[in-house]
Amino acid sequence: MKTFAEATAVTARGDDAYRVELDPQWAVGDKLHGGYLMAVLGRAVSAAAGHEHPVAVTTSFLRPPAGGAATVSVTLLREGRGSSQYRASLQQDGTVCAEALITQGGLDDAEPFWSAAPPPELPPEDDCVLLPALAPGAAFPVPLLDVVEHRLDPASLGFAVGQPSKSGRTGAWLRLADGSDWDPLSLLVALDVAPPISLTLGMTG
Structure with a gap:
């Protein structure tokens, strides 16, 4: 890897x-x-x-x-x-x-000088579901999940058993499997790892 x-x-x-x-x-x-x-x-x-x-x-x-x-x-x-x-x-x-x-x-390490976005509320990382690269019954593997650990909030996972939350919201803990910190380049990956938000609305097309 x-x-x-x-x-x-x-x-x-x-x-x-x-x-x-x-x-x-x-x-x-x-x-x-x-x-x-x-x-x-x-x-x-x-x-x-x-x-x-x-x-x-x-x-x-x-x-x-x-x-x-x-x-x-x-x-x-x-x-x-x-x-x-x-x-x-x-x-x-x-x-x-x-x-x-x-x-x-050029970015620095200073705190944001203004934000209206509250921190997301998530269960502890260990209480979230680690998504496998090959989920049971999945139509195809997702090799990306072997290099980006994705622990999904169980409240977002209802679509997997035919019970979508209809919330239009998902949340997860993300970690690079190589142990490196997120940076401005790897965040481009992090911003697009989640399952499509339409799945939480029961839409698969």
């Missing part, structure tokens, strides 16, 4: 492009996870940029790449003192698979 840093590592090619080896472990079924692909794009931009951290990322997924060799090309759109904007394109076998617009800036 590769660490997150290893699975998203990029190597400069010398022409504003970066080589990457896409890791099939970071997948849902046989499709690479969208947050993982965004992190790969962000890693390439971070390698090219004067500013260290992605602070805004918008990505269009055009076709699913396979695990293996790929290339990320990076274009500077605007350079500023506090932040800069980039376009990043993930290509495989000469075909564009994903395009991202990324604003790159």
Whole structure:
């Protein structure tokens, strides 16, 4: 199992492009996870940029790449003192698979100066359900769950037994299996790991 840093590592090619080896472990079924692909794009931009951290990322997924060799090309759109904007394109076998617009800036460890969002109420981590990579009766495996531990609030899990909560809410504890801390790149994965919220409403389409 590769660490997150290893699975998203990029190597400069010398022409504003970066080589990457896409890791099939970071997948849902046989499709690479969208947050993982965004992190790969962000890693390439971070390698090219004067500013260290992605602070805004918008990505269009055009076709699913396979695990293996790929290339990320990076274009500077605007350079500023506090932040800069980039376009990043993930290509495989000469075909564009994903395009991202990324604003790159610098983050520090200061507490937020304002927030109206209350902390979520969750049961203790040990009382939540660890989702397996291959759940009984599942139509396909989720290899991603072997590298991102996902402990779901039991109150969110009713859809699995045909009793959706209808709350439109889910909650979970997330942890990288390699033991590393979350950072601005790995958070792109964390934000898109949960089962589709529509399942809590009883909608499967």
